[in-house]
Amino acid sequence: MVYLIITVAKILLIVFPIMACVAYLTLAERKIIGYMQVRIGPNRVNLSLLPGIRNLRGFGQPIADSIKLMFKEIIIPTNANKFLFVSAPILALAPALAAWAVIPFADGWVLADINAGLLYILAMTSLGVYGIMISGWASNSKYAFLGSMRSAAQIISYEIAMGFALVGVLMAAGSLNLTDIVMAQKGNFLHWFWLPLFPLFIVYFISGLAETNRAPFDVAEGESEIVAGFHVEYSGMLFAVFFLAEYANMILIASLITIMFLGGWLSPFAGIPVLEYLYLPGIFWFGAKVAFVLFFFLWIRATFPRYRYDQIMRLGWKVFIPITLVWIVVLGLLILLKLPPWFA
Amino acid sequence: MNSVKNLFKSLFLLELIQGLRVTGRYLFARKITVQYPDEKTPQSFRFRGRHAQRRYPNGEERCIACKLCEATCPALAITIDVEQRADGSRRTSRYDIDLTKCIFCGYCEESCPVDAIVETRVFEYCGEENGDLLMTKQDLLAAGDKLEQQLNADRLLDSPYR
Numbered sequence: 001m002v003y004l005i006i007t008v009a010k011i012l013l014i015v016f017p018i019m020a021c022v023a024y025l026t027l028a029e030r031k032i033i034g035y036m037q038v039r040i041g042p043n044r045v046n047l048s049l050l051p052g053i054r055n056l057r058g059f060g061q062p063i064a065d066s067i068k069l070m071f072k073e074i075i076i077p078t079n080a081n082k083f084l085f086v087s088a089p090i091l092a093l094a095p096a097l098a099a100w101a102v103i104p105f106a107d108g109w110v111l112a113d114i115n116a117g118l119l120y121i122l123a124m125t126s127l128g129v130y131g132i133m134i135s136g137w138a139s140n141s142k143y144a145f146l147g148s149m150r151s152a153a154q155i156i157s158y159e160i161a162m163g164f165a166l167v168g169v170l171m172a173a174g175s176l177n178l179t180d181i182v183m184a185q186k187g188n189f190l191h192w193f194w195l196p197l198f199p200l201f202i203v204y205f206i207s208g209l210a211e212t213n214r215a216p217f218d219v220a221e222g223e224s225e226i227v228a229g230f231h232v233e234y235s236g237m238l239f240a241v242f243f244l245a246e247y248a249n250m251i252l253i254a255s256l257i258t259i260m261f262l263g264g265w266l267s268p269f270a271g272i273p274v275l276e277y278l279y280l281p282g283i284f285w286f287g288a289k290v291a292f293v294l295f296f297f298l299w300i301r302a303t304f305p306r307y308r309y310d311q312i313m314r315l316g317w318k319v320f321i322p323i324t325l326v327w328i329v330v331l332g333l334l335i336l337l338k339l340p341p342w343f344a
Numbered sequence: 345m346n347s348v349k350n351l352f353k354s355l356f357l358l359e360l361i362q363g364l365r366v367t368g369r370y371l372f373a374r375k376i377t378v379q380y381p382d383e384k385t386p387q388s389f390r391f392r393g394r395h396a397q398r399r400y401p402n403g404e405e406r407c408i409a410c411k412l413c414e415a416t417c418p419a420l421a422i423t424i425d426v427e428q429r430a431d432g433s434r435r436t437s438r439y440d441i442d443l444t445k446c447i448f449c450g451y452c453e454e455s456c457p458v459d460a461i462v463e464t465r466v467f468e469y470c471g472e473e474n475g476d477l478l479m480t481k482q483d484l485l486a487a488g489d490k491l492e493q494q495l496n497a498d499r500l501l502d503s504p505y506r
Contacts, residue, residue: 032371035370035371035375036367036368036370036371037370038370038373038374038375038376038377039375039376039377040375040377040379043379202357299364299367299368300364302367303360303363303364303366303367304360304363
């Protein structure tokens with residue numbers, strides 16, 4: 001009983017901060033993309049908790065947005081399959097949140113320290129595609145159906161490259177447990193896996209973009225081509241749940257990149273004179289690295305136009321899979337040679 | 345050789361990095377947004393907003409019901425009825441501008457021989473009910489009375505170019 005209560009408390013401690021992060025990630029996205037387009041982004045909804053600070057303008061925007069979405073009408077199309085239509089957003093959000101169970105936020109700060117953590121992550125991130133596919137099918141709309149088919153093909157293609165990139169991490173760390181993977185990168189930022197696994201790092205990052213249907217791989221939504229893709233028929237809170245799932249997935253991919261390639265909660269300055277005495281808790285480094293990766297997600301969205309569909313397929317099958325395969329062989333050699341400082 | 349160069353370029357994402365550099369630079373550039381209700385862009389004295397009818401300084405309305413504006417209006421937004429007033433002068437008994445039809449081209453103003461119908465600088469207006477955007481003669485004259493100073497100043501500024 002006590003165990004149950006503690007676990008539930010832990011789950012809430014993970015889920016609520018993630019929800020808050022999602023809310024403010026949307027604000028960050030609008031602000032950063034706005035700045036890159038020489039605009040200023042949302043600045044009208046003021047949080048008047050600190051009336052003196054004018055720079056906080058716009059900080060109430062996510063709250064205003066979520067209240068607006070909650071009070072909007074949920075429209076279910078006449079010919080839609082009602083049960084699937086309503087369950088699709090839940091199917092999209094549930095795996096995006098469930099995957100957080102194995103993420104170590106700092107040393108020992110993990111809900112379920114299971115040995116097959118990486119496999120669990122792979123399973124959960126793959127499940128997200130069902131929400132999108134079912135939403136497209138249940139809406140009984142051409143655009144939604146096209147969007148969901150595109151997204152299904154895309155996610156399945158990039159899953160392979162992503163999986164191979166994870167094989168590289170697995171070889172380098174010698175473990176599927178995410179905590180062990182972070183511990184295998186002990187040392188300063190030169191000891192992290194992003195250096196020996198650099199091509200896999202890039203491939204994983206780009207596949208992560210494709211996996212979360214982010215620009216420039218957002219053909220599943222493709223506003224200019226298929227209206228809004230899989231979620232055309234969704235409104236109000238059901239749409240908000242899709243939105244939550246997309247952003248929760250983004251944060252999840254960013255934290256996976258942090259854990260597998262950027263040393264998780266480890267300080268980048270360990271073993272560097274003077275700087276190593278800069279003590280900050282692990283969760284801070286973890287958050288900073290996740291924010292750094294997320295900034296790249298937004299930066300890329302502000303920069304690149306959408307890929308054409310055949311180009312996406314070409315990139316996934318004919319570029320990423322060969323690169324990862326070659327680098328896995330190279331990595332095997334590096335490990336055999338016990339290349340310092342990573343594999344010594 | 346060229347294809348090798350292209351392969352190198354795409355494999356190392358060189359062109360993508362160039363693109364990222366451009367947006368990265370603009371992240372710190374000065375923002376050009378005009379925050380509309382608080383800040384406004386300057387208006388020309390030729391600005392063509394909502395219409396008004398002007399009067400002579402003695403209070404007599406300018407319009408002589410020549411119907412040139414009605415004839416020239418490309419959107420057929422103006423409707424005029426004519427009557428003879430008790431003192432024998434020709435005046436409008438009805439002068440309606442349907443703002444939902446109007447395209448704000450300014451031809452009515454150009455065609456007017458007595459500078460009666462003019463377009464003002466007012467562009468922030470709305471109609472909440474059906475018919476709110478139909479300006480009658482009274483509305484037009486009232487708007488003209490209210491804005492006469494501005495209208496006069498704008499015509500003076502424009503006169504050197506005519």
